[in-house]
Amino acid sequence: MIKTQGIILKEADLNEVDRLLTIYTKELGKVNVSAKGAKRLESKLRYSIEPVSYVQLVLVEGKNFLILKDAVIKNQFLKIKKDLEKIKIVKQMTEFIDEAIVGEEKDEDIWKLILTTLKNLNVGGPILYIEKDFKKTFIRLLGYDPKQMKDLEDIY
Numbered sequence: 292m293i294k295t296q297g298i299i300l301k302e303a304d305l306n307e308v309d310r311l312l313t314i315y316t317k318e319l320g321k322v323n324v325s326a327k328g329a330k331r332l333e334s335k336l337r338y339s340i341e342p343v344s345y346v347q348l349v350l351v352e353g354k355n356f357l358i359l360k361d362a363v364i365k366n367q368f369l370k371i372k373k374d375l376e377k378i379k380i381v382k383q384m385t386e387f388i389d390e391a392i393v394g395e396e397k398d399e400d401i402w403k404l405i406l407t408t409l410k411n412l413n414v415g416g417p418i419l420y421i422e423k424d425f426k427k428t429f430i431r432l433l434g435y436d437p438k439q440m441k442d443l444e445d446i447y
Contacts, residue, residue, distance in 0.1 A: 293350040293357070295319060296365070298405055299342050300385040304330070312340055312359065313389055315405055316348070320396040321388070324348075325356040339364050343371060343381050345406065368413045377412050380422050384408065387426075391433060400432050 297316040305311040310326040329336045339346060339362035349361040371377045388405065408425045412418065 292360075293318070293348075293352075295348050295350065297322075297346055297348050298409065299340055299344050299346065300389055301342055302340065310340065311356070314348070315388060315392075315402065317399075317402050318397060320394075320398060320401075321392045322350075322395055323356050324350060324359050325353060326359045326362075329359075336362055341367065343368055343385070343409065345409070366410075366413070368409055370413045370415070371409065376418060380418065381409070381412065384422075384425060387429070391429070398432065401429070404428055404432065 295316045295318040297314040300313045300315055300321075302313075303311045305325060308328050308330045310329040312324045312326055313321065314324055315321050326336050326340055328334050329340060331337070336359060340359070344364055345366040345368070347363040347365055348359060350357040351360055352358075371381055384405075388401075392401070404425065408421060411421050
């Protein structure tokens with residue numbers, strides 16, 4: 292059994308009742324997790340696994356994926372989910388994370404960057420500054436020099 296914190300990046304249908312979640316976790320890095328029965332109306336997981344939610348997770352090893360056994364919401368970032376501009380930024384951010392990070396690899400700095408960026412967007416502040424700061428810091432954490440990049444939009 293694995294207990295960890297995570298940010299749900301995206302979700303997809305796995306079959307009629309299950310969901311496949313892509314989660315960036317504090318202890319494991321980016322993982323794909325099967326949420327069995329999560330699409331059922333009576334599922335206790337149903338409302339705890341929305342994308343862009345910060346959750347406490349209990350996972351177990353499965354045959355093909357980790358399996359989600361329990362999820363408790365720590366922060367749903369509701370102010371982000373009510374603002375179309377913030378939704379757009381977070382969508383780009385989660386896609387960038389998903390594409391740039393291939394497998395399970397724990398990185399405490401990336402974890403802190405993702406969580407801090409979401410918290411800053413949720414409380415307010417200059418949206419464009421938060422977005423640009425995320426891009427530059429993320430690229431630097433991946434091992435590239437943002438100063439050498441002529442235009443970040445080419446890779447984002």
